[in-house]
Each structure stands twice: as C-alpha cells, then as structure tokens.
Amino acid sequence: MRDGIRHRRNATIVWMGFICGMLSLTLPAHAISRITIEAETVEAPSVSLRKVKGELGLDGRVRLQADLRQQGSADWQALTLACDQALRPVPDEWRCERGGLKAANVKLPFSLLLKQGKAAAAQYQVALTLRDASFSNQAGTQAAEKLNADLSLELRQQANGWQWQAALDWRSGELYSQPWYFAEGGHRLVASGYYAGDEIKVDAAEVTLAKVGKAALSGRWQAGSLQDLSIDAAQLQLAPLYHLLLQPLLADSALNKLDIAGQGSMKFEWRNGEPVSALLALNDVDLEDQDGRFALYKLNSHIPWSYDEAQVAQLAYAGGHFLKIPLGEASVLADLNRYSLTMSQLYLPILDGALSLTDVSATRAAGDWHWHLRANLVPISMPVLSQALGWPRMEGKVAAAIPMVTYSRGNLTTNGDLLFQMFNGNISVSNLSMQTPLGAASRLHADVQMRRLDLGDITRTFSFGAIEGKLDGDVANLELSNWQPVSFDARLYSSPGSYRKKISQRAVENITALGGAGAAAAIQRSVLRFFSEFNYKQIGWNCQLRNDVCLMSGVEYTPQGYVIVKGSGIPAITVMGYNHNVGWSDLLARLKRVTEGNSKPIIK
Template identity: 35%
Template sequence: MEPRYLWFRRVSIPVCICRLATRLWLFFLLYAGCCSPANAAVPYFNLVLENIRHPAFNIHSASIKLTGILSPVLEISVGELLAGNWRWHDLRLRCNQIRINRELIGCEMGTLELGKLSSSITFQLSLQHKQLVLEVHPFPKKNSGEKWQLMIDWQAEKWRSVLKIVNGEGKFLADLLPQEEDSLQIHQAKLNGSIYLNGSKTSISALSTQLSINKLSFSDSSGLRVGERINLLLDLDVRRKQDVWQWRGKITWPEGEVFWQPFYFSGEGHQLTAKGIIKGDHINLSQGELSLTGIGKADFSAIASIPDQALQQARLSAESLELSTLFGSIIRPLAEETALAETEAAGKVNIAWHYQDNANQSLIIDLQNVSLTDTRERFAVEGLDAYVPWNRNEALDGLIRFSNAQILRIPLGTTHIPIETNGMQLNIPRAEVPILDGRLLIENFIASLQTSGWQWQLNGRLFPISMEKLTEFLQIQPMFGTLSGTMPKMSYTNSTITMEGELVSGIFDGVAVARNLVLTKPLSLTPHLTADVAMYHIDLDLLTRAYSFGNIQGRVDVEVNDLELVNWEPVRFDAKLTSSAGDYKRRISQAAIKNIIALGGESAVTAIQKSFLSMFEQFRYTEIGWGCKLRGHICYMSGIESASRDDKGYVLVKGSGIPAITITGYNSEVDWPELLKRLERAIESGNPVIH
C-alpha cells in the first residue's frame, strides 16, 4: 500500500493538464477545419464542464472558451478546484496571444487570477517533443528577478518535471496555497532552488529538492508562534523501489529567531538530518541526528503510523549535552510557574530514552558535575552527580551525590543518596544529609507516578543543630540553644505536602510542635502554607540574650493557630504568648520594660512607675501575656486581661514585689508590616518608637 497522504500518488497533475491541453488542441483543430469564415464571421468555441472527477483532483463549474482563428484568445475558468485537502475558488486563465498549430500550443502573454491573486503567465506545449514549459511572474512585479518556472517532459510511459524558483516571494506561495484561519501566516520569505519530480505512467517514482529560504517571517493570530529573519537550507530526496519509498533529508538553520510558546530559539547553525523508508501505512525513521549549537547532538530513530499519526516506537540518546543552554532553552520554559524558572544551571547531562507500545519503556538521566543556583538565593547545589536509571519492567539502582549545597543560605555537606527505581516507583530507604553541626536523617522515601501526577511520602529525624550557627547563616539576630526534632510521616500529592501527626523539635530549651501542616505548590513562585504551631516552656533568657530589646528571664508558652503564609509572608494567624506554669525565676530588665512600654503606648505605666525605671536595672513580674490576631496587614492586639472595666487597654506585664510595675497597652490595631519594620529598627538601635 502506498502512503495515503501522497494524494497525487496515482497521477501527476501537470501530466493530466498536458493531456487535457492536447485533447483541447485536437478538438480545436477539428473545429477550425470544419468551420470557415464563410460560415462564421467570428469563430467561437465554448465548452462547459459541470464536474471533472479524477483520483488526483476534482473540478466543479469549469468552462473553456476559444475565440478567433488568426489571433485566437483562450479563456479558462474554474469555479472550484479540489486537490487532496486543498481547495481553491475562482481560478481564471486568459491568454491573449495563443498560438495553435500541429506541433505546439503557446501563450506568450497571459494572466492567471486566483481570487485576489494575479500574475502574468507564459507557456509552451510542444506536442512534437512532448514538453511543457510554464513560467509565472506574480503581480505586482516588486521583484523583477522573481520567476517560477515549471518544465515537464514525457516520453512513452515515463515523465519528469522540475519547478525552478528564482527569488520567489514566500508571500506569493502562501497566498496561492489555501490556509486555515488558525494556521501560521507567512509575512515574508525569499525562495531559491529546484523541486524535481519523476515518474512513470500515472505514478511518482522520485522526488528531490534543494531549496534555500531566506528572511522568513511568520506568526499566528494569537502571537504565541512567531518567527523573524529565518534562513533555512532544505535538502530532500525520496525514491520509490517497488512498494517501498526510501527517503533522506537535511535541514540547516543558520540564522533567525523563533518564539514557539513557551520556547525561544535562535538559529546558530542548528542541523537536522534523517533517513528512512515509507512502507504501507508506516514511516520508519531509521537514523536521525539533531545538532543544536551550544547544546550538543542527539541521535534518534522512530516508527509512526501514518493514518492515525501515532508514534509506535522511538529511541533517543545524547551524550555530554551542555546543561546551561539546554536548561535555559527547554527546561526553564516548561517550569515557568516553579522555582526552577529562576534557576541557573551548568554541567553536562547524558540522556537515553526508549518508547514502544504506546508507553515509555526506559529512561536514563546521567548528570555530571552539575551546579544549580537559584537567582533569588533560595537554594544552590554544586558538584552534583546523579545516575538515575528507570525501566518500566525492571528494578534498577542509582545514586545521587553532591559536594555541597545550601537551602535558604543554610549549608549542606557532602551527601550520597542511594536510590532504587522499580517501574513507576522511586525509593530512598535511608539517607543522611549533613546540616551545619548536625544532620538530617531521611527514611522510607517512596515516590510514585499516578494518573494525577507524582506522589511521595517520607519520615525522618533532625539531630541537634546549633541555633547560633543557624541564625548566623539565616542572617537574622543570633539565638542560642539547639534545634532538633522528629519528622512524622509527610506526603505529597496533587502539588500539596501534608503532614500526619506532629512535628516535634527542641528549641530554646523548650519544645516546639507543628500540627495540621499543609503546603500547597511548594515549588511555585507563590507557595501557600497553613499550620498550627505551639511552643512550650521556652527559655526567654536564651531567646532575648542576643537582642538589644532587653533581657527577660522566665518561661513562656506560645500558640499560633490558623497560621497562613502566602509566598512565606504571614497573612493570617491567631497568636498568643503567656507565661508558662511552674516555679522559675521571673525578671525583666529596664531596657525590655522601655521597649514594651513603647509597644503599649505613651501611657502604658503611671508617672510614679516611670520614675522607678532609672533606679532599678531589673524588676520582678508575675505574668507576661500578649496576643495578636492578624487579618491581612492589620494586627488586632490584646494582653493578659483588660486594663479597666470599660475594656480600655490591655495588660502586657503584671508586676510583682516592690517596686511593682504593670505595663498596659492601648494600641488595639497595628499595621503589621510597619510594626515589623519598627521592631527591626528598635532591635538594631535599642530604642524603639512604636505608636
């Protein structure tokens, strides 16, 4: 079976046209011989054909008019011409100076109109030599050197044809061929080259072309597919041997720019070569090579079904691809809604892929000395080597290792992570990642690909990390103590991370617990986090020791419920800080009192209490309490209790002993971003001013 998409497979349209012209010539000679000037003052011939059906084309509403004997005029009009899936309307050919004799039919001055398209045309049909030469010069003649020349020779049962294009305008060809509304629109192009067709009887046996396309520009109606100043070189050869078509092709792209949503490419000498066969309903690409300047080369092969345009089998292999260019041109555009959209990459990558039976069969990704750097400094990896093999029906072992990395400026040490792949599942039984002076243990990591996307789960443990070192790398005020904890089962599905149970960690000689943690779209540019957080028996001395805010001794419990972060910025929470139950030393420094007074307002303490501030460095207290309900950018503040019966003000610190000092706040609504800025300035200067 021959390829169905070659709708002209059984006959050549130029040959059919030549045969039709020959029969018209014979008919006109017979007509001219039977008619004389005595019988007709102006000889006139008019042939109307309602339908002409042929395997190669169909013609509707056609007419042929031939008038005059000494200076005959030929007019041909076609209401509709169908060839394959292409359709033309209102085709008109007029030849004012047509020569007709026993050896040839020639037109030296003709016009061809197709809709709004118009061009001059000349042709010569030699019946003696069985040859047709046709030239088309489009109107208006902006390019005087433009020429489209078709030559057809046929001898006995064989024929050959060639279309030569000299400085051809691509816009003329685009207007000549029917286009759908959503198809690419050609705005400009310059074509030079030849297209050869050979055949026997009514079939094609060979096709070849050498064509250069220069200054090509195109776009679609949406603006998502655009090309500018593109130069292409096309070399194609197709030959038929019995029932098999052998073909080879080569496309070179030396210049130009293409934006094909979401990708952008520039022509820098990219080249595609391929060869194969077409047999029956299948096209076999036996050998192909794609060479991308700045990236590298990839070898590939494929088998596809022509009727349903389905890929049945494919293989691709590439070695030492330059990851920096590959990442910028292909990977990053596909991940524009994730953190990878702002990541720079360098290194080499090897890829091997196999597709068969409508499914991926195997994939191997081999990264060599790769570095990944987030431009917003959220993460970075250096010296990354990874061998990740995957087979649909086989369990395989791989390895990921890196020399160093950092997350939110926190350094990670040299790490080796063994991996196992089995079908659509990836396992990491156990891995340890050094973090500062501690380490993170990851266990039972299982990832699988489901119909809804990737899913994974894990659990682990964080061994003690120095808070002083951690805050140093986070570039925030120093804190003391250690951070450690147990990580319960965490899972990921539908772009959402959820935590089962409680995440417990040791912090500031107390305990921190996170519950109901849900993180949506963690790799996007706007991650969304909700959780409930509680801290129990936190040592205020450790917490406040390094701050200019002042020293407070004691223990507090903190609850933050309904915490909601968008892009890691809080937009909602209900927070409450209260003194922990129990017997412990409760002291507050003069500096801390001043800052709390500033937080509470000018009238936070009485005049008598203010006078004591300069006389004592420390004061006793019974209880400390503060609350904040954040809604958007507003913090609705509260304290231990109301300061008066009419609920004006709230108590922040309840004093004890002599002198007793009680601090009352009166600002019930505070702009949260502004409060953070002023607190930051207060910590730096040691003298906050908060209204």
C-alpha cells in the first residue's frame, strides 16, 4: 500500500512535518509505508529553497530534494539530502548509518545519531560523523578535501533558553577558509555554554591545535556582535602557529616571510565590546626574515597591557641583524599607557658602536600607528661595517646625527638632515621620506649632498686605480623602489680649493671602461705610456637616470662628446666620454668588472 500526504504551507510547517515524519517510523508497518512532503519555497536568512520534496519510508530510507540558492547569488543548485539506512533501535533514538548531502561542488557522506531524553525538560543529543567529505564554494574562498571529523552536541532546555555542550574532533583532511589553509587534521574543540534568543554564551572552551598547543576560551555574542572574550594560551609552539594562523594574516606586511622558533604565551580580555587587558610573553624566540632583511635571536619579552592602568613592557634579545648589520645584545624597557608607548632612551649596540635613540614615543589612533624619535649613531669602524655588509674594505669611522624621525600610516619622514661622516668628508641626506620601509614594495625619496670626500680613500676602497683629490657630489630627486634606484639627477665634481690632484694610468683606463674611448689608446700610442700618474685640473661626471637609462655628461661638452677628466700641467691627460645614453644595469656591470680586477678598457 502506498499513502501520500502533500502540503504546501509556510517553511515552519514544512520542517515540523518533516521531523514528525521521521518520528512516525515508530508506527506499525500496516499504518503508513511512505510519507511525502512538498513545498514550493522555503526561506531562511542565508539561503532560499524551492521545489522542496521530502520522502520518508519505513524501509529505512529518508530523502530530501530541493533547489538551493545562497544569499547574494542568482544561481539555483540542485540539493539532495538522503539517508539510505535509517534505524530506530530503541525508543527516542534515531540513527542514520549511511547518509549523504550532495550539491554542486559538495559531497558530504555522514552518519548521524539523534537522541531525545526522557526528563521533564527537553533534552537532545546529536552525534555527526563526516567521512571523506569534500566541498567548495563558487568564489573559491572555502574548500575541503577528504575531511573526516566527529561532532557531538547536547542540548538541555532551561527556563529561557538552552544549555549546550559540544565537541569537535577533526581527525584528518584538508580545509581552506580564506586566508587560512589547514593541510591536516589533529585539531579539537570542546565547549559548553548557553543559548537564548539573540545571545550565545561560551562558558568554557578548550581549543587544541595540532603541534601548536592549547588555549582556554570563553565569550559572549549578542545581537550578532562580540561582547565578551577571554583567551588564555600558554607555551604555544610558535613555528607551527606562525605558519598555520599568523602568516596568512601578515601577507602584506614585513613579517610575511619568517623563519621562527621558540615558545610564546598570551592572554587577552575583551569586555562589553571593548579590550580590557592583554599579555604577550616570548621565551627564547629566534626569528629571521627569509629575505635577510632582519633577524633577532634569543628574544624574550613580557609585554602587559591594560586599558585602565599604565604598564611596563620588557624586551631583550641576545643578538640579530638589520639589513645585514649585526646587532649586539640589548634590553628594552617601555612605558605603556593605554594606546601609547614612551621611552626616554634606548641604546642598541651595533658592531663596535651603537645606535642611541631618544624621545621615543608611539601612539595608535584611528586604526594606525604614529611614532617619532631622535637618534645618534655612535662611531662605527668602517672596516668592520664594510665587512658585515659585504662591501670592499673601507677605512675610518662612520657617525651620524639623525634628527626627528616620524612614522605615520606607513610613511617615514625626517624633520631635518641626516649627517654622516665618511671618507674624511661629510654626507648629508635631506628631504628623506619612505613608504613601507620593510615591505616588499618599499619606496624611498631623498636628496643627498657630499662634500670634500677623500678620493684617495674612495679609490683605494673600491680598487679603481689611484686618484688623489677631493670630491663633491649632489644627488637630487633620488627615488628607490625596493632599495633599487628608479630615478635621480647625480652630479660628481672636484671640490673647490687647492690640493694635490693626481690620477693613475689604471684609473684612466677604468674611467675609459665606464664611458670614455680615447684616453687609454692615446696613452699606449704616445710617450704618456711611460708615466704612472698624471695631473688633472677637474673631474666631473653627471648622470640623469630615467627608465633604466643614464644620460651622461661631464665637465664640459666638446664637438666629439664630453670631458670627464680635464688635464693640467705636465704630464697631463684629458679623458673624454662619447656614450651619452647608457643602460643603468649595463653601467653597473661595467663598474663591477673594473673594480673586481684589472679590467681591460672597453672601447666603443
């Protein structure tokens, strides 16, 4: 016998009928063999259903078919929810041993257990097991493969709501939820709380992340917004934590490519929709940027924060480096007062010198950090610094006075000139500004002025051939992108005044290799080949860099080209340049060749 019951009513009646139909499996077989429920449409907050058809049979089969449309989508997708083996072994219990949910890009095989308690207050237990489940959405922001998990839920009705307990054991499988990707299982969640109306409360929860550690949580959501949250996580393993949760959030920052090791702990309190307190502790942490920009070793910290009370933050490290410059051991103390940080002085050892910072302050406003400081570079030996940077050996010391530096919304600017002492002369940097200094797309703008640099020190340092004299220089409108030159207007010229001016034959050859074309040949064809050095009156070289091309000129123009070295006295020599436009990368390659060995001049 086949009986049918067909209703077209609102969504609430449809689902009540579906549940009642499942319970009707307890009736004698001769009463009903199949129940069919249909509805034209069913509306829910996030999805819509149409052409809904549910069938329940006493042969142990349950099936629901419908077209589903997600909120914001115009496309309807076929949906099938079925149980091929539904059992009711004891009263108030229903099992589905072989169930499945299928839709476009969705395949969720499952088993399900439903229990109803016998107490006066309503009680329910649900146990769901997913077996090799897979799904993905059209936007590609959610996906899973071979997901195996167990979910249990217990509900007990209270006066105004429901007391609940839940456990999720993610045993294996891959899961992607933008921006996070979990390559394997082993994670677990156990929680309990209360639900009533628009409020969900988590009284206690424990999250276990495989290879990372555990965290205790509690919280409260009301009307769709987070009201309270407490997190207490101790001795977390930072390497897997970084790759699992933190790195995807730092994709556009300077911390997006780190090698990290060590342990960390954190606490966080959020009350009535506002942060209240926090604590971050690091224990012997090593972190290093994979691009070699910075590193800190044996980093330890105790950084408390409170909305209502001032706190003192402590941070120390045993060493590290910044842009290949080694950093010595240092310890930092800072005052934290709500959303501001201040330090009267900070002394950071660098090689055989140090960076001394004063008037350090930072504050967070309108979602962005703003900070400023003053700095002085205690003299550092140039031989030690040049070795650390992989440069040719330089003599002397470098010292600097750095005026007020301000950082705001990713932009760094200076109020005043940066002053350096190098090569027995002075270098000043003015109008300095930087965007995202440590980011992948960092940009720098500045003007550079050099005065009375010792050409003997410079040419000895870079194995260019000996030149005696003094050099001035101006680099205007310098722009670097990711620390590589994009454009500038550079002018190098002999300093005014009286001093010894000599240039060696090798230096002449190397200048020729960079852009001249007659001096080296003239030397070899004349009596000049017997002289090891020559007198000069003036040296000058200009480069206007645009679109990776250097427009070159010199001391003065001639019908044949331009003068780079203007001779004077006996013996004297004049070095000419004939190539006005030279590719910047080609020019750097030439410079590298002539400084790495006794290069032959390149004549064009």
